[in-house]
Amino acid sequence: MGHRGSYDNTDGPSVLSSEAPAGTVSSAAMPRTAMPRASALTGPQEWLAGVRTLLDRPLASYYLILGVSGLLLALGLIMVLSASSVQMLSLGASPFVEFQRQMLGVALGLPAMWAASRLPPTAFRVIAYPLMGVSVLGLLLTVIPGVGVSAGGASRWIAIGGFQLQPSEFAKLAFVLWGADLLARHERHGQLTEWRQLLVPLMPGAGILGVLVMLGDDLGTTFLLLTIFLALLWVVGTPGRLFIGMLGFVCLVVAILIIAKPYRMDRITSFVDPQAHAATSGWQPLQGKYALASGGWFGVGLGASRQKWGMLPDPSSDFIFAVLGEELGLAGTLCVMGLFGALGYAGLRVARRVTDPFMRLAATAITAWIVVEALVNIGAVIGVLPITGVPLPLVSAGVSSLIVTMVAIGMLMAFAKREPGAAEALAARGPGPARRVLSWLGLRGRTDRGVGTRRRRSA
Secondary structure, eight states: OOSTTOOOOOOOOOOOOSSSOTTOOOTTTSOTTHHHHHHHOOTHHHHHHHHHHHHTSTTHHHHHHHHHHHHHHHHHHHHHHHHHHHHHHHTTSOTTHHHHHHHHHHHHHHHHHHHHHHSOHHHHHHHHHHHHHHHHHHHHHTTSTTTEEEETTEEEEEEETTEEEOHHHHHHHHHHHHHHHHHHHHHHTTOOSSHHHHHTTHHHHHHHHHHHHHHTTOHHHHHHHHHHHHHHHHHTTOOHHHHHHHHHHHHHHHHHHHHHSHHHHHHHHHHHOGGGGTTTTTHHHHHHHHHHHHHTTTOSOTTOOSTTTTTSSSTTTTTHHHHHHHHHHHHHHHHHHHHHHHHHHHHHHHHHHOOOHHHHHHHHHHHHHHHHHHHHHHHHHHTSSOOOOOOOTTTSSOHHHHHHHHHHHHHHHHHHTTSTTHHHHHHHHOSOHHHHHHHHTTOHHHHHHHHHHHHHHHO
């Protein structure tokens, strides 16, 4: 077997038998290793072999991340339009208000994702500390009267130039970059031999962000920050006892935060027995289950959901998966879960194949963040987890969450370009779309000639 990313043809050229008719190949002249291989790979085995061949290509992770993200984005726009139109009409607004806002998020997120996919890892490490500082400042601004925007008893947004931003979403990306860079530096200098070097200052940084996020009463984002913290510790090779201790500590912190607020305890009790609290805290999980149940195998059709007509809370954000299940059925929900599974596989594949410690840590943390966020949202809707209020990545309405998630995915794409053999595959792919457009306009030739002239002059 050749090196990864190469294709070695061991079968020699076919030899025509002198006794066989012209155009036929003698079976005696065929290599002995080729005949059993062709006969053994039939049906599902042949299909699996084809999938393995595709995944063995150097840019498989890159295209898988790009394709899955594109499908989730397209599906999210459709579902936001379907789920929010009724809610906007009930408020006396245009049915396209939420959809237009989500389109704005996509219009801003796509260039940001493209730019992130083309940046080198050193650029992410440079912006890690400034982004951490900006996130801390933004979280502090959310609790200042007149600057912070409150909704539903929580202060999680700030108003800037007529737009509302959620700093806690940017805090997740900042913590990923800062934590990955911190541990990569410690690993390079051999400073991860003691528990203090593993936890300081990573743990205090996570604590500061968690406390600031909890000032805005956002337990879901705090849980995701702790998930990123545990993912970083896992990848860096934390000893088993220390990791189990940190896992127990995180569970204790989450339990204390739940007990501290009566409404969170109500969510736990309604999760255990929603029928007993059907008129109060059990209303949300029950309506989500009713929406999924009424969808059946293939759904009632796009736009035909009945639960979104005033029965389902937050149909375009927290419970968009319920609307999706009702309109697209079990088949649609399984496809969405499969897409997130494929995204998780691609992210972990990137983390396993890259050699740079920073990229390995950041790729794992981003994958854990997006996949766990999706699992928490879906689990709350189907009733296997308590309701925490986290969105479904790339699908739920929310401009801040959408843009930050797209930037994180762009980072994964940038890391995927640095897998073994990826640079050679990119070079062999030929010019990109921008250069092809320039060549169609007749501009690329002039640019290339100018570059060549300057090179000759400098020589």
